[in-house]
Amino acid sequence: MAWRGYLVQRLTFFFYSFLILLVLNFLIPRLMPGNPVSRFVNPLMSPAAQHQILEQFGLTKPLYVQFLLYLKGVFTGNFGLSFLYYPTPVSTLIVQRLPWTLFLTGTATVLAALIGMVLGLLAAWKRGKVDSAAVYSSMALRSLPTFWLGLVLLILFGVTLKVFPTSGYFSTSLLTSGGGVLLFIQSLLYHSVLPIITLMAYLVGGNLLIMRASTLNTIREDYVTTLKAFGYDDGKIVYGHVLKNASLPMLTNIGIQMGYIVSGAVLVETVFSYPGMGLLVYQAVLARDYPTLQGSFFVLTLTTLVALLVVDLLYGLLDPRVRR
């Protein structure tokens, strides 16, 4: 199976998963007890008024018509109006919030991959005490509720020591003082330090374990023994040969992690009041803002599917067995 076959396979998977997402997003509110609007139709309203609301949401039409209308909405980016920020369209909210979530998750993913890669490599190469310390601490990291780590960091560095901001994504004072682009970027980075560290904590643990396992497999291979026998020094073998071969399984793992990273972002943004999609979802939960929840779920899942596709294609480019 060469590159073309691989491409077709990944695109087919993307297509099917997109179909499943479309159907799932349509069915969830309709499979739940009661009809989708029973929660916000006031029972004191007259039956005529209730019917009017149902009609407004298109819920009096046959199911297949509802599905077609839903598809039309999805493909024109129309997810209805938010209850919480009425009458702002859900799509407007999402367009404002999504970039910040992408920034947080993207940075955390890349940094966590690099750190996990180096530490996993070291753990497997050094063995002994370094190795077991690495394994147990990454297990502890994975047993840690991400959002709680965020709360503790926030209390320690934000509230008590006051070295990092406790909320937002840039200093609003910059808006009035009109600081330059550089100051703005500086403020952005400064506000993202704690959220990114929190988000990374879990990812590093998983990456380390996978990198360690794949390094252990790689260094057992003949060519490593041969290089050693020829008297190459450790550094050259590890960074010149083992690293490249052992990091491929980790790249696949990054793809699988995507959904988890998005979940982490929801929690981390809530803790740090970071105005991305996650905070939007949290606010929508508290306000029982169904259209926003529905739209956010759809867009977050779609983003994850696209990210997975990108990682998979990248993997295809890097793995010579596929690239051929």
Add this chain to the structure above:
Amino acid sequence: MTLELGGDPMQSSRGYTDLLGRLVRDPKGAVGLGVILCFTILPFLRPLITKYPPLAVGVGVPNEPPSHLHPMGTTSLGQDVFSQFLAGGLVPVEVGVLTGIFTSLLVVLIAIPAGYYSQRLGRLLTLITDVFLIIPTLPLIILIGVYLGPSLINQVLVLTLISWPFPARVVASQVLSLKERGFVQGAKALGASDARIMFGEILPNVTNLIISNSILVIIFAILFQTAISFLGLGVPTAPGWGNMLYYAEQSGAIASGEWWWVVPPGLGILAVAFGFSLLFLRLEELLGVEVR
């Protein structure tokens, strides 16, 4: 009828009776199990340790740091944090273990046919598994959780719905390799039905894998149970560590730096989840399965 046509030595035939004994004979297993049992029993011993009921309001001055009267301080409603901490472990462990059991049943029903049938049905099940593996967990639980409303059973249901894909994938790939083995081919040659082969021949050979994976599911479920409770999808009246953190956040304990209300529940979750991780490591050794 067990066919041994070059088949598996079937580790499970040694029986699970002595499993507990062998589990605790190793420090990992003993510590892991000890920590879990400790936090499961503490809620019942709580009345003997502290005189304040966990949800009783106004038993102390609100927002007070730890003192000898309240070793972990008080909440904004003047509740005793120590009492809440002692009571808070049962809900996550309960929800986690129930999710582990339900998920394992679902894995048996989905993963075995997914690996066994190479035709349409198998491919469809594999595709569904792969897609569910990718869908962002938390937004999905939140969406369904908001529609279903708060109850512990609903929490178990939504957690089960999102926990099965990972173990299912691991088990399905094991089934895929088992079905080429002699004992399965032999059973087929003797005219055994598909159901008989899947659940009589293959299932016993993946039981160990399912058991060890169910522990990973429990850890996952405990962490997500606390997370969704923190986000306000918990059961308001059930004392749990996730709820404690939700109320702390809602009453502004973070902004005013009330660490004594925030640190204990998180350490509790960490301890229980780590306990299950140790148990998992030990079980992996005992059952002879490599998951990664």
